[in-house]
Amino acid sequence: MLSHADAFSDWLLEDLELHSTLFHVGQYCGAWQASTSGHRRASFHVVLHGSCWLHLPAGTTRRAHSVALAAGDAVFLLNDQPHCLSPDPQPPAPGRESVRDGQMTPLDAPGQEASDSLGLACGFFEFKSGLDDLVLGLLPDHVIARHDQPTQHGARQIFELIRAEAQLDPHAPSPLIARLTGLLFVYTLRALDSNDELAPCFFALLRRPAFAPLIAAIVATPGERWTTARMADFVNMSRARFCKQFAELAGQPPAQFVTLVRMKFAASMLSTGASTPDAAEQVGYQSESAFAQAFKRVTGLQPGAWRRTAGESARGVLH
Structure with missing residues (x-):
């Protein structure tokens, strides 16, 4: 029997066509700052290897905060909002939350990644049914999928597929990465009721x-x-x-x-x-x-x- 969270997420996604597109796949080294804001679209970041920090400035329902991310974690930003990823635990200066610095290079071969490098897959997604605003009204403005959440066993398998696809050709990223990320988002929704980092939204009621x-x-x-x-x-x-x-x-x-x-x-x-x-x-x-x-x-x-x-x-x- 489905839990309340499973049933609610299935109902929420019913009749919706989730469409994901890949922005870029690669790695950063040294000092860098990455962001997908400014494109007027919902976006995602999947950490393929290494670790970094997600910095979110204050919003209407939250205070500014920074969150540590590790390999296997994914961030879904459900609207176009200022944010960035960086290796620095300290947030950027006000006004620089969405600045992009540093150069993304092709991924190193598995097991040969530099100790200070971060592998990243970034992209955008949208609901193609015309119900974008309605659906977003029922979700938090951002969701973090943790690789070590007990409820994310299926999501971890999807992540391994994403990482395998990312390593196929560093110069021509696989289009399957976007499709797999869309599936990862569905699994993430079904685990929202156990997410301790959940911002105010209707899934919080299910807890x-x-x-x-x-x-x-x-x-x-x-x-x-x-x-x-x-x-x-x-x-x-x-x-x-x-x-x-x-x-x-x-x-x-x-x-x-x-x-x-x-x-x-x-x-x-x-x-x-x-x-x-x-x-x-x-x-x-x-x-x-x-x-x-x-x-x-x-x-x-x-x-x-x-x-x-x-x-x-x-x-x-x-x-």
């Missing part, structure tokens, strides 16, 4: 026995009347305590989570040809206009436009 059954119930029955009072009763808390703890763990209020779940469900229905009234009813809206306003606020499109776009994409695939 609390009081909240996990509630999240599972909302995902399973989005059309139910999930008022704040009912959710608080579900977890046997006062409304004030429930709202406070939910926001602290998730980084967003409970009503916003319910809306995101409903709109994801509705988007899936509309993509398969359901009418706007049917989609609205299935996710608990009695007013079609109220549903349309909420749907556009979350997805950026009116329900009818979403259905037409999905239909056009499906016809394009068939032809």
Whole structure:
């Protein structure tokens, strides 16, 4: 039987087409600083050998901090945010968080790496379903996959495949690295409930026995009347305590989570040809206009436009 985290990650990735692209593969030596920020895309870094530090400046829901990384670790930055990797445990000066210094060279042969070198595979990824903003609203702004996490046994095998592909030809990186990294991201999501470095997001709720059954119930029955009072009763808390703890763990209020779940469900229905009234009813809206306003606020499109776009994409695939 799937855990709450497994079920939630599978639901989150359902109907999404994760597309990864490789930016570069190689190694750094001496003094250097690497970053993928500034490209307006989510990105990843996989440490192939050696060790380094990830530096993240302060964000809206976190303080500035630096994190040590070792071979087998991976970082997924789910939006374009200032950051860098470097061999220095001290963060760069303010304003230089995304500066790139040093030259990346081809990887050395296995077992012949210099002691101060760092092997790195970097790239970008995106969700191709049009639900990027909705999905990102349910995830932390960055995720670190640790090679030594007990729950990451499958991910460690994927990493070994990534490292093997990276060593094939230093001058022509294998396109399989990007595909394997996308799979590594899926495994990482399924291990988020055991990640002690997790930033505020809805996966943090799954680590609390009081909240996990509630999240599972909302995902399973989005059309139910999930008022704040009912959710608080579900977890046997006062409304004030429930709202406070939910926001602290998730980084967003409970009503916003319910809306995101409903709109994801509705988007899936509309993509398969359901009418706007049917989609609205299935996710608990009695007013079609109220549903349309909420749907556009979350997805950026009116329900009818979403259905037409999905239909056009499906016809394009068939032809």
